[in-house]
Amino acid sequence: MEEKEKRLTLWYEETDGKDFPLVGKKNANLGEMIKAGIPVSPGFALTIHANNRFLELTGIKGTIETQIETLGHVTFDTAKHASAIAMELIESAEMPALLEDDILENYDRLCEMSQCPSCPVAVRSSGAVSMPGQMETYLNICGEKDLIAYIRKCWSSAYNTEAIMYRMNKGMPFLFNIGVGIPKMVNSRVSGIIFTINPINGDMSKISIDASYGLGEAVVSGLVTPDTYLVDKVTFELIKLVVGSKEIQCVYREGSSDIVETSVDEEKRVTRCLSPEEVKELARVGKLIEGYYGKAYDIEFGIDGDMEFPHNVIILQVRPESVWSKKEAAPRTERKPDAMSRIVSQLMTGVRLR
Amino acid sequence: MATRFMDPHDVPTIPGTEGWETMYPYQYQFSKDDPERSAFESSQIWFYDGLHYPEPHYPFDLIWDEAWSLALSQYNTRHFMVPPALGIAHRIVNGYVYISPVGVPTMEEIEKRVPLFVERAGYYYENWDRLYENWKKKMTAVLEQLEATTFTDLPEMEDIRIIRDGVGKGSGYEMLKKYDELINLGLLCWQHHFEFLNLAYAAQVTFFNTADQIFPGIPISTLVKMSAGMEALLFRPDAELISLSKLAVSAGLEDVFAKPLKAEQLMAELEKIPVGKEWLSQLHKSRYPWFYISTGTGWYHTHISWNDNLNIPFDAIRTNIKALKAGKEIGRPTESLLKERDRIAEEYRGLIRSDDDRAAFDQALSVARLALPYAEDHTFYVEHWFHSLFWGKIRQVGKVLENAGFMENADTDIWYLKRDEIKQAIWDYTTAWATGIKPRGPSYWPKQIARRKEIYQKFKEWTPPPALGTPPEVVTEPFTIVMWGVTGDVLKGWLAGPEEGEVSNEIQGSPGSSGVVEGKARVLMSVEELADLQEGEILVARTTSPSWAPSFVKIAGAVTDVGGPMCHAAIVCREYGLPTVVGTGKGTQRIKTGDLIRIDGDTGKVVILERAKA
Numbered sequence: 001m002e003e004k005e006k007r008l009t010l011w012y013e014e015t016d017g018k019d020f021p022l023v024g025k026k027n028a029n030l031g032e033m034i035k036a037g038i039p040v041s042p043g044f045a046l047t048i049h050a051n052n053r054f055l056e057l058t059g060i061k062g063t064i065e066t067q068i069e070t071l072g073h074v075t076f077d078t079a080k081h082a083s084a085i086a087m088e089l090i091e092s093a094e095m096p097a098l099l100e101d102d103i104l105e106n107y108d109r110l111c112e113m114s115q116c117p118s119c120p121v122a123v124r125s126s127g128a129v130s131m132p133g134q135m136e137t138y139l140n141i142c143g144e145k146d147l148i149a150y151i152r153k154c155w156s157s158a159y160n161t162e163a164i165m166y167r168m169n170k171g172m173p174f175l176f177n178i179g180v181g182i183p184k185m186v187n188s189r190v191s192g193i194i195f196t197i198n199p200i201n202g203d204m205s206k207i208s209i210d211a212s213y214g215l216g217e218a219v220v221s222g223l224v225t226p227d228t229y230l231v232d233k234v235t236f237e238l239i240k241l242v243v244g245s246k247e248i249q250c251v252y253r254e255g256s257s258d259i260v261e262t263s264v265d266e267e268k269r270v271t272r273c274l275s276p277e278e279v280k281e282l283a284r285v286g287k288l289i290e291g292y293y294g295k296a297y298d299i300e301f302g303i304d305g306d307m308e309f310p311h312n313v314i315i316l317q318v319r320p321e322s323v324w325s326k327k328e329a330a331p332r333t334e335r336k337p338d339a340m341s342r343i344v345s346q347l348m349t350g351v352r353l354r
Numbered sequence: 355m356a357t358r359f360m361d362p363h364d365v366p367t368i369p370g371t372e373g374w375e376t377m378y379p380y381q382y383q384f385s386k387d388d389p390e391r392s393a394f395e396s397s398q399i400w401f402y403d404g405l406h407y408p409e410p411h412y413p414f415d416l417i418w419d420e421a422w423s424l425a426l427s428q429y430n431t432r433h434f435m436v437p438p439a440l441g442i443a444h445r446i447v448n449g450y451v452y453i454s455p456v457g458v459p460t461m462e463e464i465e466k467r468v469p470l471f472v473e474r475a476g477y478y479y480e481n482w483d484r485l486y487e488n489w490k491k492k493m494t495a496v497l498e499q500l501e502a503t504t505f506t507d508l509p510e511m512e513d514i515r516i517i518r519d520g521v522g523k524g525s526g527y528e529m530l531k532k533y534d535e536l537i538n539l540g541l542l543c544w545q546h547h548f549e550f551l552n553l554a555y556a557a558q559v560t561f562f563n564t565a566d567q568i569f570p571g572i573p574i575s576t577l578v579k580m581s582a583g584m585e586a587l588l589f590r591p592d593a594e595l596i597s598l599s600k601l602a603v604s605a606g607l608e609d610v611f612a613k614p615l616k617a618e619q620l621m622a623e624l625e626k627i628p629v630g631k632e633w634l635s636q637l638h639k640s641r642y643p644w645f646y647i648s649t650g651t652g653w654y655h656t657h658i659s660w661n662d663n664l665n666i667p668f669d670a671i672r673t674n675i676k677a678l679k680a681g682k683e684i685g686r687p688t689e690s691l692l693k694e695r696d697r698i699a700e701e702y703r704g705l706i707r708s709d710d711d712r713a714a715f716d717q718a719l720s721v722a723r724l725a726l727p728y729a730e731d732h733t734f735y736v737e738h739w740f741h742s743l744f745w746g747k748i749r750q751v752g753k754v755l756e757n758a759g760f761m762e763n764a765d766t767d768i769w770y771l772k773r774d775e776i777k778q779a780i781w782d783y784t785t786a787w788a789t790g791i792k793p794r795g796p797s798y799w800p801k802q803i804a805r806r807k808e809i810y811q812k813f814k815e816w817t818p819p820p821a822l823g824t825p826p827e828v829v830t831e832p833f834t835i836v837m838w839g840v841t842g843d844v845l846k847g848w849l850a851g852p853e854e855g856e857v858s859n860e861i862q863g864s865p866g867s868s869g870v871v872e873g874k875a876r877v878l879m880s881v882e883e884l885a886d887l888q889e890g891e892i893l894v895a896r897t898t899s900p901s902w903a904p905s906f907v908k909i910a911g912a913v914t915d916v917g918g919p920m921c922h923a924a925i926v927c928r929e930y931g932l933p934t935v936v937g938t939g940k941g942t943q944r945i946k947t948g949d950l951i952r953i954d955g956d957t958g959k960v961v962i963l964e965r966a967k968a
Contacts, residue, residue: 203571205705335710
């Protein structure tokens, strides 16, 4: 096997957190999650080295260097010009065979694994340095031809005007190679959010799962009343299930990354959208993520309709829970000197009936 | 929605049961003769004790209801001085027992009881282990005395020994005395039954509520898992069966057991071979006392024990042998259950963020764990061992009366007499015997019994409303909370009235054990039908008893009419990993054997997917 540093592509499971200089932060993070046992959508990364090889093999590197030098000190006006030149060069260049073969070999394998020809994937930029939101991510890319085209677009997005200005301000060089992540698009039959606490009252012993049909947007942006599953964090028993109305679902428009709303069948609306096994597995994964990071988490997930349980449970995004974790834990019980006084106090209180 | 239930005085008599009141003690009736008592009755909540009594009461069987009415109440009211709670009042309506927790009326009186309770209950909690050891000795003495009691027909002539030893008393007198002693033993046993139980439940309620404050909505089943002992005694009979089954396999007796023989014939076969004899001697050791396990709750005389019908344990042994030969693991992994209990408690403890809450959790859990083994184990001593023996002794009394012509069939008839009436019948029998004349009984009791059987049948066809009277704001009586699970939500459900579900294919119960399963239903109304259970069926029953455990290796899930997440069926099914729905109310009536049903142990829903072909 070739040295990792010289590889053009790496599967997520071949990477971990330390590999961010090779594949970028987003990709390395996914590798790290897999290592921790957190199920993410299968896929692979184009290394930063691959981006560099592309620029070298196409001769773009040399062209840019000469052209940019002639621009002199970059100002807003010249940045716009430099961006146009660089992006045009990258997007119109032929993909070198060395790179194309490697990418397509991996893509074919991904299609095979998902039992899905021309499997839809995402093409996600992944820089070794954080540049929040400045580079592009393309969703629902199908087939070899589009994949190659969008990889170029993704690379070129590192040269949009804002990105160039940002780097200039930070004193970073003009040339900037990024990693690209190519995960299978989760064909979300159901998606939603896991809280590793009860978000209503901050109870740490519960895991709360909101879920509805289709893409996560419906739940995240409150377009539907999702099912709510309250699961015991210790025993994974389902404690409470409130079936939501789930009238609509968000789906991709056929062959595009536009999201459209469609109506959900009457029968499906009144039925719980997650099976007991799926609920248990989501709770298990939620608990695992909380244990891994050592605090309460807020997690986006999808249930992939192309895959079979338990491989269909996919974690899309994780972030620390921000409401209850910041509050100090107020006692919920009264202080008592001993068990006997506690019993007396309990007997005196009884159980309210109305 | 209504805020109160039907007034208890307004429940109509079922046509054709007029005069039913004479089957039960007079004080059990709701009555308007005393305005004060009548007003009290109307102001209380009375709920039907379906947990203990899924069927109407036989006049004799009411003995245990009276026994617990006396014992439970006295420990709250007069012994431990539970501050806010007096006893539980009992009434009977159309054959069904209704009970009502009684509170201490004024805050001043409640406050006065606090130091008394702390002193008295405190003494028990502090000396729990020693007092409990002493309890076991007392119970063993009661059981030995019961075992030694027998009833036989009076002799034609007293034995010559009575003359020679100058005994100076007769067999008639002895029978009257023995009957009183038998009844008194029963009452004594129930005095012992509640010596610890009120305090055990108080500890349990405290733990449940403390944990619920810290972890809102934590399921009772999980709380039980954390605090419970292992119901060691109640599972012992099943463990005995498993070791007998393993012994049968290792001794090469499978072929003998494979023969379609009744227990008696099978034992005769085993007697013929040396290894069979050895097995029988092991069986004998297991039978006493473990086969006194009742096939029901032990509350009714119809709940016979394994010792009363050996075919039941023998069928279970057959099932076990098959499972063993198929390489299945059978039995209860006690050790891993204990580990699981500690893991769960530790994990919850780890999730507590406040120091005060952690201290509260520790206090409450420690006292619950101290008290709970009693709450579980006493059932084997009393409801199983004692009751099974006791019903047998009453059958002996019945046999004597049957032989004297007082009834046609002792096994089915004696229960239609109140215990005082049996005493009267024995008087009739003994005085007639002493005098050398014909007793009146044979012309009197058979008619009474026939009439009462008719009434009982009508009672059976009636559905008792879940509650009567006026709900209070707060319930403080520990039993009412723990055993019957009476909470605001439950009352609301009752007030909302019975579901108009007769046409629907869905039945709502409570989650008992997690999981969803589909299968053919097998509705079992009595334990004798257990043998009909087929592999993979879903058991549908009024309730289940620990003695049913051997069948659980066969079934795919269970549905019961009665019980909450703490009930036996739920506990066992969780251990066997079987989806279970409990407390459906009418599962056995709505579901028919052969129906294809789906049960969801997480939501408590049962769906009838396809009716059996008629």
